[in-house]
Amino acid sequence: MIIxxxxxxxxxxxxxxxxxxxxxxxxxxxxxxxxxxxxxxIMTIHTFFIAxxxxxxxxxCLSSGEDLIDTVLGRRVCLGMGIFWAIRLFIQFFGYSSxxxxxxxxETMMHLIFTVLFAYMSVVFLLAGL
Numbered sequence: 546m547i548i549x550x551x552x553x554x555x556x557x558x559x560x561x562x563x564x565x566x567x568x569x570x571x572x573x574x575x576x577x578x579x580x581x582x583x584x585x586x587i588m589t590i591h592t593f594f595i596a597x598x599x600x601x602x603x604x605x606c607l608s609s610g611e612d613l614i615d616t617v618l619g620r621r622v623c624l625g626m627g628i629f630w631a632i633r634l635f636i637q638f639f640g641y642s643s644x645x646x647x648x649x650x651x652e653t654m655m656h657l658i659f660t661v662l663f664a665y666m667s668v669v670f671l672l673a674g675l
Contacts, residue, residue: 549669550610556662557603564596602626614673624674627667634663 568574568589577585597623605622606613613619638662 547610550606554603561596561600566568594642623670627670627674630666
């Protein structure tokens, strides 16, 4: 199980760092102009904090895998993360319209990669938590 925590930790750090390109990739300079100042700032600030939490979860998995598995608190944290990623997996299918990715090679590949990632993390964390 420790190897899975190392893999997940590395993947979470990469996922967190990928948020750096969001403003450029999603053309936020133009797209967010249409929003009010508060909505624009919520979007950018929440994206930063989501990336920070994902990064810190990655560090936790890399640095404390044994504690996550071998302690009551660690297993509770794993259960919470398993529930979180299972809900994120559900949102992957029912929160985003398939119009965003169907028939588009890159977007479909990203959809599949994230589906596998969220399923993998859900299973590992739920197994460790239960």
